[in-house]
Amino acid sequence: MNVAEIRGLCKEYPSFRLSDVSFDLATGRIAGFIGRNGAGKTTTIKSMLGLVRPTSGSVSYFGMPFAGNENAVKPRIGYSTGAVNYYPKKRIRDIVAVTRTFYPSWDEAAYDEMLELFRLDEEKRPCELSDGMKVKLNLLLALSHRAELLILDEPTSGLDPFSREELIDVFKKLRDRGTAILFSTHIISDVEKCADDVAYIRQGRLAAALPKEEFTARFGIEGETLEETVVRLERSEADA
Template identity: 40%
Template structure:
């Protein structure tokens, strides 16, 4: 069963680009990633799904209901965390959460207490006294306090320190085990790899690839930087799997896709003073999808 169905969803802002003919589905119980560089159209898509803005054309359903006509009914079972959270500054955290819980016809007090403990949130502080990270924690608790069937998250970890990010991911996985479907946008590949079953890749407002995360991992690139004691020839590392090769005297960088042993064997013959092998930025990987798409 599909919890979300998006069909040719388009949103334009005059001559400015929004999203164009976006189509995808999210299955019940799935963790679905919506990924792309900043400005690719992720937030516009999510805000349109939530009927915070209306589409120019196309349609979408959530729980089998139309996102525009049935918006009030749909929102009862959705938890939403925007990329940036804004609150009544002079309100205390506990009062804000109590106010948020009042919109749902259920007692959320026990769940609020659980979430506050997990997120290590001081509910007696005023909103305007909180750091960006603590405001994001408030948003997380607010979005999950009513135990929604569908959780929609827009760049959820911005502002959270690494330890809290880890706790947040654990929390999402627990919600998913209890039956919640999760749709979240990100430009951070490691988040997507850890959590998602499938991903949609968006570029300039258009979906260019729908893929299982296992397949995306199979296509995974490594970013390799090398510093050498002697200059090397530019063509030395031109081999299968090497792209974006940049050679500047003693410094070399490139993307590599394939058997890492093959590239290490080639590198072993060079007099190396330093080497790093890291995950490339998601945008670097996107460039390969984009080039493939444009061929």
């Protein structure tokens, strides 16, 4: 079952154009959203969440258009943009105390579990955390309200390899519980480890949105890793 349907998403900036991006996200699947820096991953995600107004196109979640149904849709979505970069001088405890009031489905047990897993101290302030710990704090907030869909922009960037492995394990557990996950990254090996689907964006255009095996079969050469395939595709584009 699809939890999100993105159709013909376009966004025009003076120096960049996101063109006709369409893909679906399904329950209990992890989609890796890959592309080089500046390819349009963040613009797509921001357009999906209403942070950026698309020039055209539509976004639906759980069978409802996002526009006009924000109240019904947003509590069912968890979103994280890499590191927490808001309220740097407030204690984590205070940020969480306010955030939880907005989510009727806030799961205190899940919150405590993540807090322990990520080894976060509620008495600290975001400005006292390393970049990696800030990412974990953002994920903690996104994961604590039983979101049915997680949209994560560069969640593994800035994390050490051990934390990335832990995070990927968390993704897999959530997938097994039926949560759909879309995460953008330029660390292709993370996608290789856990993604079921791959959405590949190049210069503002979606080059492919396929199950990972199909993506590898269509674009890969035998013996190549996903990362090698994507790097080769990028190079061929640059040479063309």
